[in-house]
Amino acid sequence: MPSALPPPLRIAIIGGGPGGLGAAIALSSLPNVSVSLFEQAHELREIGAGIRIGFNCWKALELLGAANGVRGHVKEQILHRNGLTGELVRSYSASDLSLPHKYFAQRVRRTRLQSALLAEVPKDIIQLKKRLVSLEDLDSGGVYLVFEDGTAATADLVVGGDGIRSVVREHTFPGHAIKFIGTTIWRVLIPLSSISHIPDISSSTAWWHGPSGHVYFSRVDDPSENAAGEHMFEIACRNVIDPSTSTEKRFSWGIPATNEKVESHFKDYDPRVRKALAQVPEGLWKEFSAFAGPRLETVTAWDKVALIGDASHPLSGNTSSSHSPNPKLAISCSNTGAFGSGAAFALEDAWILAQSLSYARSNDKPVSDGLRIFDSIRSPYYRRMYEHLDQQKKAMVEAKTSSADRSFQEVLNAKVGSFGGENLKWVYGNNIEEVWREYLESVGGE
Numbered sequence: 001m002p003s004a005l006p007p008p009l010r011i012a013i014i015g016g017g018p019g020g021l022g023a024a025i026a027l028s029s030l031p032n033v034s035v036s037l038f039e040q041a042h043e044l045r046e047i048g049a050g051i052r053i054g055f056n057c058w059k060a061l062e063l064l065g066a067a068n069g070v071r072g073h074v075k076e077q078i079l080h081r082n083g084l085t086g087e088l089v090r091s092y093s094a095s096d097l098s099l100p101h102k103y104f105a106q107r108v109r110r111t112r113l114q115s116a117l118l119a120e121v122p123k124d125i126i127q128l129k130k131r132l133v134s135l136e137d138l139d140s141g142g143v144y145l146v147f148e149d150g151t152a153a154t155a156d157l158v159v160g161g162d163g164i165r166s167v168v169r170e171h172t173f174p175g176h177a178i179k180f181i182g183t184t185i186w187r188v189l190i191p192l193s194s195i196s197h198i199p200d201i202s203s204s205t206a207w208w209h210g211p212s213g214h215v216y217f218s219r220v221d222d223p224s225e226n227a228a229g230e231h232m233f234e235i236a237c238r239n240v241i242d243p244s245t246s247t248e249k250r251f252s253w254g255i256p257a258t259n260e261k262v263e264s265h266f267k268d269y270d271p272r273v274r275k276a277l278a279q280v281p282e283g284l285w286k287e288f289s290a291f292a293g294p295r296l297e298t299v300t301a302w303d304k305v306a307l308i309g310d311a312s313h314p315l316s317g318n319t320s321s322s323h324s325p326n327p328k329l330a331i332s333c334s335n336t337g338a339f340g341s342g343a344a345f346a347l348e349d350a351w352i353l354a355q356s357l358s359y360a361r362s363n364d365k366p367v368s369d370g371l372r373i374f375d376s377i378r379s380p381y382y383r384r385m386y387e388h389l390d391q392q393k394k395a396m397v398e399a400k401t402s403s404a405d406r407s408f409q410e411v412l413n414a415k416v417g418s419f420g421g422e423n424l425k426w427v428y429g430n431n432i433e434e435v436w437r438e439y440l441e442s443v444g445g446e
């Protein structure tokens with residue numbers, strides 16, 4: 001008689017952002033698992049305008065079978081300008097990267113990414129209105145999860161995909177806390193038609209840099225998909241202050257902001273920028289404050305918990321944005337924080353976690369072995385990211401001491417010149433499938 005299958009591995013994923021949805025797709029494809037995704041929201045609704053999808057993210061989306069559903073604006077030409085004068089500081093083209101066209105970076109509506117992932121998540125595994133409030137490592141095995149509505153669940157493996165304010169992280173790394181790091185971001189999507197009459201605003205993806213932040217403009221739609229009148233345009237403004245001077249209550253998710261508040265930070269900017277901001281209808285801006293906390297040495301806990309996405313790398317506060325008492329230096333870094341790749345990191349985590357578990361189980365090893373493999377691949381990657389941020393911080397401090405005689409334009413030239421490039425290929429050019437292949441080769445596996 002054939003032996004009975006062991007009971008399925010109970011997997012609880014917390015959070016339905018890119019990381020949680022990616023994990024739901026990847027883990028559901030494993031044999032003999034029972035996957036549930038718990039999301040606090042009443043409906044899965046993305047806020048926050050657009051998102052960049054680059055090569056690293058395309059690769060992860062392909063592996064998850066969701067790449068074809070994601071369409072947006074191909075960022076053929078990218079400009080950096082002095083936001084005060086409009087002077088062009090740097091321009092580069094996507095084709096400079098010699099990638100196949102399908103891997104060119106795109107700016108897409110966040111809702112588009114979410115619906116492409118959702119379409120691949122098996123039906124009926126998502127439970128909404130389930131805000132996790134605590135979790136406990138059971139001596140008898142498994143993890144006991146308690147939700148705000150008074151219900152509970154037990155899982156053999158918990159995947160913390162619950163973002164920067166992760167409750168899973170809070171419980172598995174007691175004492176870990178995040179705080180406001182000084183960066184505020186305001187984002188909006190408006191009809192492209194409402195902005196297209198302003199010279200130089202809608203023709204390319206562009207950053208207009210100022211002394212304490214920037215304004216970012218980009219289209220977000222694939223022009224072949226819908227009627228021209230339906231195309232939307234993204235504006236994302238960023239302002240950096242010394243966090244110790246902030247007196248407001250801060251929120252990491254999008255809260256409403258008035259036009260007056262947003263525009264007040266960009267009054268010195270080129271008239272084209274101010275005109276563009278003035279086109280935004282009142283009531284549409286959403287404000288996000290950036291938070292970060294101490295870095296984690298490991299992205300797993302209790303031999304039963306994996307942290308993925310923003311929950312796993314709460315970027316160290318004082319390195320993820322640069323503010324300085326010298327106004328010429330308070331230029332926010334667009335390639336710090338999550339390197340404009342937070343969604344890619346979350347999806348890479350999700351896919352690698354599934355491969356690691358699958359590999360361990362197919363070799364008759366326990367879940368804890370799978371988690372060790374996952375950690376051995378992803379923790380060093382995040383450590384490299386932290387080291388990069390440390391170097392950036394050091395460069396900023398050095399610049400601060402030598403900047404007394406440098407103009408804003410000079411500082412800007414140096415800053416913009418350091419964006420992207422070969423030194424960040426390990427981020428933007430990361431091919432997660434290749435990473436897994438290398439792991440298998442290193443252990444002599446298949």
Ligand SMILES: Cc1cc2nc3c(=O)[nH]c(=O)nc-3n(C[C@H](O)[C@H](O)[C@H](O)COP(=O)(O)OP(=O)(O)OC[C@H]3O[C@@H](n4cnc5c(N)ncnc54)[C@H](O)[C@@H]3O)c2cc1C
Nearest residue numbers: 015017018019040052131132162163309310340341342343
């Ligand atoms: C202003 C801004 C601009 C950005 N731009 C880019 C970009 O251009 N490209 C890019 O790749 N990334 C970008 N990012 C980063 C990217 O948005 C994140 O890295 C990505 O969303 C992380 O995905 P995640 O699934 O880990 O977390 P999240 O997207 O934060 O999702 C977490 C989910 O968990 C749910 N949740 C939280 N707590 C609980 C709980 N206790 N119980 C149940 N559910 C819970 C939340 O409701 C949410 O649905 C940007 C971020 C910001 C703030």
